[in-house]
Amino acid sequence: MASLARVLLLGESCNYHEPVRELKKKGWAIEPVKEGHGLNAKESDPSLRVGLVILDRCTMETLGHIEAFMLKSQHPWVGLLDEEALEVAGIRRLLLDLCQGFLCHPVDPPCLELLLHNALAVARLQQQESEYQIRTEAESGEYEMVGTTPVMWQLFKTIRKVAAVDATVFIHGESGTGKELTAQAIHERSARASGPFHAVNCGALPDNLIQSELFGHEKGAFTGAAQRKVGRIEAADGGTLFLDEIGDLPLELQVNLLRFLETRRIQRVGGLEEIAVDVRILAATHVDLGRAVKEGRFREDLYHRLNVLQIEVPALRDHSEDIEILARFFFQRFSHEKPVCLKGFSKEALTVMRQYHWPGNVRELINRVRRAMVMCENRLIQPEDLGIERRRIQRHVMTLEEARERAEKHALIAALGRNKARINSAASELGVSRVTIYRLMEKHGVCRESLA
Numbered sequence: 001m002a003s004l005a006r007v008l009l010l011g012e013s014c015n016y017h018e019p020v021r022e023l024k025k026k027g028w029a030i031e032p033v034k035e036g037h038g039l040n041a042k043e044s045d046p047s048l049r050v051g052l053v054i055l056d057r058c059t060m061e062t063l064g065h066i067e068a069f070m071l072k073s074q075h076p077w078v079g080l081l082d083e084e085a086l087e088v089a090g091i092r093r094l095l096l097d098l099c100q101g102f103l104c105h106p107v108d109p110p111c112l113e114l115l116l117h118n119a120l121a122v123a124r125l126q127q128q129e130s131e132y133q134i135r136t137e138a139e140s141g142e143y144e145m146v147g148t149t150p151v152m153w154q155l156f157k158t159i160r161k162v163a164a165v166d167a168t169v170f171i172h173g174e175s176g177t178g179k180e181l182t183a184q185a186i187h188e189r190s191a192r193a194s195g196p197f198h199a200v201n202c203g204a205l206p207d208n209l210i211q212s213e214l215f216g217h218e219k220g221a222f223t224g225a226a227q228r229k230v231g232r233i234e235a236a237d238g239g240t241l242f243l244d245e246i247g248d249l250p251l252e253l254q255v256n257l258l259r260f261l262e263t264r265r266i267q268r269v270g271g272l273e274e275i276a277v278d279v280r281i282l283a284a285t286h287v288d289l290g291r292a293v294k295e296g297r298f299r300e301d302l303y304h305r306l307n308v309l310q311i312e313v314p315a316l317r318d319h320s321e322d323i324e325i326l327a328r329f330f331f332q333r334f335s336h337e338k339p340v341c342l343k344g345f346s347k348e349a350l351t352v353m354r355q356y357h358w359p360g361n362v363r364e365l366i367n368r369v370r371r372a373m374v375m376c377e378n379r380l381i382q383p384e385d386l387g388i389e390r391r392r393i394q395r396h397v398m399t400l401e402e403a404r405e406r407a408e409k410h411a412l413i414a415a416l417g418r419n420k421a422r423i424n425s426a427a428s429e430l431g432v433s434r435v436t437i438y439r440l441m442e443k444h445g446v447c448r449e450s451l452a
């Protein structure tokens with residue numbers, strides 16, 4: 001196995017001629033790095049390599065070159081140096097940050113070989129890890145939606161099911177959980193995939209603009225309407241329209257939307273013509289729309305019209321086992337912006353991320369990872385780079401009540417899933433009545449159609 005291993009040798013000193021000769025005898029292929037040696041040709045060669053760097057009598061300038069070379073190469077390194085070199089702060093830092101191990105002169109060849117074998121094992125692990133990451137990305141590439149937990153599988157399954165039909169879907173979930181991503185995924189899997197996908201945030205538009213934004217207007221319909229404008233509903237003809245924050249739609253527009261859903265025709269503001277539009281509506285909200293109906297802020301008839309199929313997108317804290325894989329996914333996505341020396345997350349950072357409450361869900365995770373990638377001055381992201389105060393973590397440790405609620409919901413979904421959404425079977429499996437199952441489904445927003 002050793003005969004396949006290649007060692008890049010960076011630097012020169014007669015102190016190490018003998019141990020290097022020994023390595024060659026044992027079958028290691030030594031490749032001295034020449035002055036001005038380009039890295040690019042080497043990097044395109046996928047064979048495994050480790051690096052051996054000689055740090056004796058380095059000036060600050062050569063140290064700078066060596067460091068730059070090591071940072072660009074993705075290989076694990078072993079350092080060789082005399083005791084004196086250890087007094088130089090820059091060399092100590094380089095050993096700590098960029099080397100798997102080091103030996104001081106006089107070097108014992110078997111020890112050196114052991115360190116190189118260790119570095120080779122790390123190189124292999126790095127290779128497997130990057131293959132794994134590419135695979136994970138490819139697997140999740142279907143919608144660029146990452147998740148490996150049962151709640152996320154359930155979500156993917158529901159997406160596939162609702163994509164196969166053309167009914168209106170109501171997507172529920174906290175802010176930043178991935179509702180728009182879910183809507184896109186439904187569109188991409190549906191028969192409308194080749195048509196347009198438009199998203200409108202009903203909460204972000206002023207009341208006086210939203211009507212013309214959705215329905216369009218004719219030239220001269222109102223002051224400032226200098227041109228005819230095609231609304232988003234019409235623009236999505238043949239495709240899908242995602243109405244985010246539907247709960248913020250003013251009451252008078254709710255009537256217009258309902259009329260459109262019933263007739264599949266629209267009228268531009270200031271227009272007389274009725275235009276037939278073929279568009280699938282997906283709607284989302286992070287507020288309790290049932291309550292908004294009770295309080296008279298949302299029309300009940302529109303609510304039922306939209307609520308044909310439902311999807312619940314889980315909060316990040318409800319699938320915390322996905323946090324690490326998501327964090328690595330975004331790390332990879334922004335890797336072109338990161339400093340070369342940054343390699344990933346420290347154990348402590350991963351622990352802190354798992355314990356944090358994530359009120360802003362996946363969107364907050366993206367922002368924190370991105371921030372950490374800029375702020376980090378080490379090889380691995382530390383908790384402080386993420387800007388999560390420990391104080392906030394402790395305050396959000398799950399209460400017993402929350403843990404019970406979560407376990408209850410998981411057990412319910414799992415039992416319904418196993419029993420193809422048959423209420424009787426799920427009830428007898430869980431040892432409760434049918435009424436209890438219905439009550440729990442209502443309480444946790446679990447919808448039967450999506451589980452069948």
Ligand SMILES: Nc1ncnc2c1ncn2[C@@H]1O[C@H](COP(=O)(O)OP(=O)(O)OP(=O)(O)O)[C@@H](O)[C@H]1O
Pocket residue numbers: 144145146147173174175176177178179180181182244286362363366
């Ligand atoms: N499971 C996931 N895998 C990968 N990226 C995700 C996932 N969930 C969410 N995201 C990303 O998180 C960000 C927020 O998602 P999205 O905009 O879909 O959330 P939202 O629930 O619609 O938010 P809001 O309620 O604020 O409109 C997006 O960049 C999205 O791509």
